[in-house]
Amino acid sequence: MIVSRSRFPVALFVLGTMLAALTMLAISVGSFPVPLPKVIAVLWAALTGADAEVADNMRVVVLQVRAPRVIAALAVGAALASAGAGYQNLFRNPLVSPDILGVSAGCALGAVTGILLSLPFLLIQAFAFGGGIVAVGLVLAVGAWVRGGDRVLTLVLTGVVVGSLFGAGVAFVKVLADPYNQLPAIVYWLLGSFTGVLPKDLVVALPLIAIGLVPLALLRWRINLLALPDDEARALGVNVGKLRIAVIAAATLMTSAAVAVAGVIGWVGLVIPHAARLLVGAEFARMLPVSALLGGAFMLLVDTACRSVGRTELPPGVLTALIGTPVFIWLLALTFRRRP
Amino acid sequence: METFLRIVFMLALLSSTGAAAARTFVDDAGRKVELPDKVERVYAAGPPASVLVFALAPDKLIGWTRAFRPDEAAWIPKKYADLPELGRLTGRGNTANVEVILKAKPDLIIDVGSTNATFASLADRVQQQTGIPYILLDGRLDTTVQQLEKLGGVLGAETRARELSAYASKLLDGLKSRIAAVPADKRPDVYYARGPQGLTTGLRGSINVEMIEFLGAKNVAGSETGGLATVGREQVILWDPQVIVTNDPNFYTDVWKDPVWAASLSAVRKKRVYLSPHLPFGWFDFPPGANRLIGLVWLSEILYPELFKPDLKREIATFYRLFYHREPTPQQIDVLLAEPGVAPR
Numbered sequence A: 001m002i003v004s005r006s007r008f009p010v011a012l013f014v015l016g017t018m019l020a021a022l023t024m025l026a027i028s029v030g031s032f033p034v035p036l037p038k039v040i041a042v043l044w045a046a047l048t049g050a051d052a053e054v055a056d057n058m059r060v061v062v063l064q065v066r067a068p069r070v071i072a073a074l075a076v077g078a079a080l081a082s083a084g085a086g087y088q089n090l091f092r093n094p095l096v097s098p099d100i101l102g103v104s105a106g107c108a109l110g111a112v113t114g115i116l117l118s119l120p121f122l123l124i125q126a127f128a129f130g131g132g133i134v135a136v137g138l139v140l141a142v143g144a145w146v147r148g149g150d151r152v153l154t155l156v157l158t159g160v161v162v163g164s165l166f167g168a169g170v171a172f173v174k175v176l177a178d179p180y181n182q183l184p185a186i187v188y189w190l191l192g193s194f195t196g197v198l199p200k201d202l203v204v205a206l207p208l209i210a211i212g213l214v215p216l217a218l219l220r221w222r223i224n225l226l227a228l229p230d231d232e233a234r235a236l237g238v239n240v241g242k243l244r245i246a247v248i249a250a251a252t253l254m255t256s257a258a259v260a261v262a263g264v265i266g267w268v269g270l271v272i273p274h275a276a277r278l279l280v281g282a283e284f285a286r287m288l289p290v291s292a293l294l295g296g297a298f299m300l301l302v303d304t305a306c307r308s309v310g311r312t313e314l315p316p317g318v319l320t321a322l323i324g325t326p327v328f329i330w331l332l333a334l335t336f337r338r339r340p
Numbered sequence B: 001m002e003t004f005l006r007i008v009f010m011l012a013l014l015s016s017t018g019a020a021a022a023r024t025f026v027d028d029a030g031r032k033v034e035l036p037d038k039v040e041r042v043y044a045a046g047p048p049a050s051v052l053v054f055a056l057a058p059d060k061l062i063g064w065t066r067a068f069r070p071d072e073a074a075w076i077p078k079k080y081a082d083l084p085e086l087g088r089l090t091g092r093g094n095t096a097n098v099e100v101i102l103k104a105k106p107d108l109i110i111d112v113g114s115t116n117a118t119f120a121s122l123a124d125r126v127q128q129q130t131g132i133p134y135i136l137l138d139g140r141l142d143t144t145v146q147q148l149e150k151l152g153g154v155l156g157a158e159t160r161a162r163e164l165s166a167y168a169s170k171l172l173d174g175l176k177s178r179i180a181a182v183p184a185d186k187r188p189d190v191y192y193a194r195g196p197q198g199l200t201t202g203l204r205g206s207i208n209v210e211m212i213e214f215l216g217a218k219n220v221a222g223s224e225t226g227g228l229a230t231v232g233r234e235q236v237i238l239w240d241p242q243v244i245v246t247n248d249p250n251f252y253t254d255v256w257k258d259p260v261w262a263a264s265l266s267a268v269r270k271k272r273v274y275l276s277p278h279l280p281f282g283w284f285d286f287p288p289g290a291n292r293l294i295g296l297v298w299l300s301e302i303l304y305p306e307l308f309k310p311d312l313k314r315e316i317a318t319f320y321r322l323f324y325h326r327e328p329t330p331q332q333i334d335v336l337l338a339e340p341g342v343a344p345r
Helices: A002-028 A036-048 A056-090 A103-116 A121-146 A151-176 A182-191 A199-218 A220-225 A230-235 A240-262 A268-280 A284-308 A316-338 B002-018 B047-056 B098-103 B117-130 B141-155 B158-180 B207-214 B233-239 B249-257 B259-264 B292-303 B312-324 B330-338
Strands: B021-026 B032-036 B042-044 B108-113 B134-138 B189-193 B200-202 B228-230 B243-246 B273-275
Touching: A002 A036, A002 A056, A002 A268, A002 A284, A036 A056, A056 A199, A056 A220, A056 A240, A056 A268, A056 A284, A056 B233, A056 B259, A103 A121, A103 A151, A103 A182, A103 A240, A121 A151, A121 A199, A121 A240, A151 A182, A182 B200, A199 A220, A199 A240, A199 A284, A220 A240, A220 A284, A230 A240, A268 A284, A268 A316, A284 A316, B032 B134, B042 B047, B047 B108, B047 B141, B047 B158, B047 B312, B098 B117, B108 B117, B108 B141, B117 B134, B134 B141, B141 B158, B141 B207, B158 B207, B158 B292, B158 B312, B189 B200, B189 B207, B189 B233, B200 B207, B207 B292, B233 B259, B243 B249, B243 B292, B249 B259, B249 B273, B292 B312, B312 B330
Parallel strands: B042 B108, B108 B134, B189 B243, B243 B273
Antiparallel strands: B021 B032, B200 B228
16 A cells, blocks of 8 residues: 555645636536636636626626535535545445435435425525434434444444434325425435525535534544554554544534535445545545545536536436446445455 | 135125216226216315315315315315315325225215326226226316316216306416417516425426416426426526516515525516415415416416406405305405515516
């Protein structure tokens, strides 16, 4: 793995450049035609506070519609991929995704309950966020109550069980929902979408994602050690129990905030950490930043494709699954063939 | 197992021959259904069917697919509002228990809506399983008159059916003939906003936007055919519809406060965003049944303010008396029309 150590700065640089180019591309394309020079003029004016000689409509489209959407896609992708990376390291299992502890199911139940009660959109988002936190809190509480045995295994099993309980709750709400109005709204929410993202959504979501991401980044060297068996990590002076809770809390916060903004979007948290591992090796300290960058780029690419296919939009969850499945299989083959 | 199957088969045979099969009715899916001589108890499998049966023969309706909420119940006679909730049988959100329906002893099941192969086979299955004749009627807006006439014959409510279909055909033909003269450039671009964000809409041919198409306006999302779809904010800004119709109160409240919509949509600037009334049944889209007739009167003035000046209060009184069996009080009508988003400004 010496090779990948020297690869790390190169990978960061390449990914960073790619991300910047992709962001520029994403903000320049869309159904409302805004010529590239005008896009640049609007952005420049927004940064410097100068007046842009651009029609009001174009300014609104670039600054209020596209920019928040691009930022949301970047943040959600980075959040889901980082949470996935954290969990895969924590559970020492590459098949783990951010919803292993039931966070998506909890968010989904919160959101569909909000739709059933015909709440305004901001409250629906709040319900989604709260639902994710409640689900994982429940898993941790049950895990603590069960005690004994393999702690990690207990958590995973509890996560599966709580996840399916909340999933049943979602199914129940669907039955209760008004089939003409609420049911389609629920279905669309469950498929995930960035279509309605507004600047005010970001004001809430970005800090929450940052609160999750910063501790993961600061603790990255210690989190590395969680990949070791518990007693070895303890021998190296790591408080395994506390660190584990910290990772879970950070990942839950990020995922809940991401799902509250964009709905349930699968595969990013599972596939991206694999790709990152392939690029720079399994060490968490290097995998985390690469996962975040790669996740943001992937999500942005997917969302840009979703809104560019036609006048109506594709749900990004469908596209991530379409791309994620073959890529995952390919990564799997690549990983196993490398090993002797 | 074999004996069991044989018994089931014989029971099915018995029930189909046992009923007095005096009439054969060919439904809109092309299914031949034997109808009993006299239909007294009808189970309506979905909300559009409920509205139609309730309008034609309320005393034959044995229940609703969903219980009325208090604000809805206030608009129809109490004895009908108090009918039990039986759930819906077909289509989205299938909630009915066949045993509950059997216990309610209907002698006919009616569904109004889509008549495609899926619904036809569902009807066949339920009919075989229960032995109760099950008919399907095409629920499109422009067949409302035929729906009323056909169902009137089936239910033995020909007199009422004549009255209601005469009303409906006068209303529909009147609108159609006056709109036919409107030149293309006077027909407004309309966007139908669904969901709390208003970013779900109906494509061309979807039952949800029939009213826009019937009134000759241009559905901005109509260049693609299909059902419901999600669209981006940018696309809505690009369409810049002249009129926005919604049935989501949250969207209606938010649209005025949203900086993006306010800055970029002329419909918002010119205050041409409308929230459809929903009591006791919706005026636009849901359920997609005969309840939309009064919605057409309302929407005609919104879309063509120079052409149509209906006396909405009188129209409501007439329609509700004919179809819902009770003329609303003037106070009720005032409250309904004063709800935000209803009145054209």
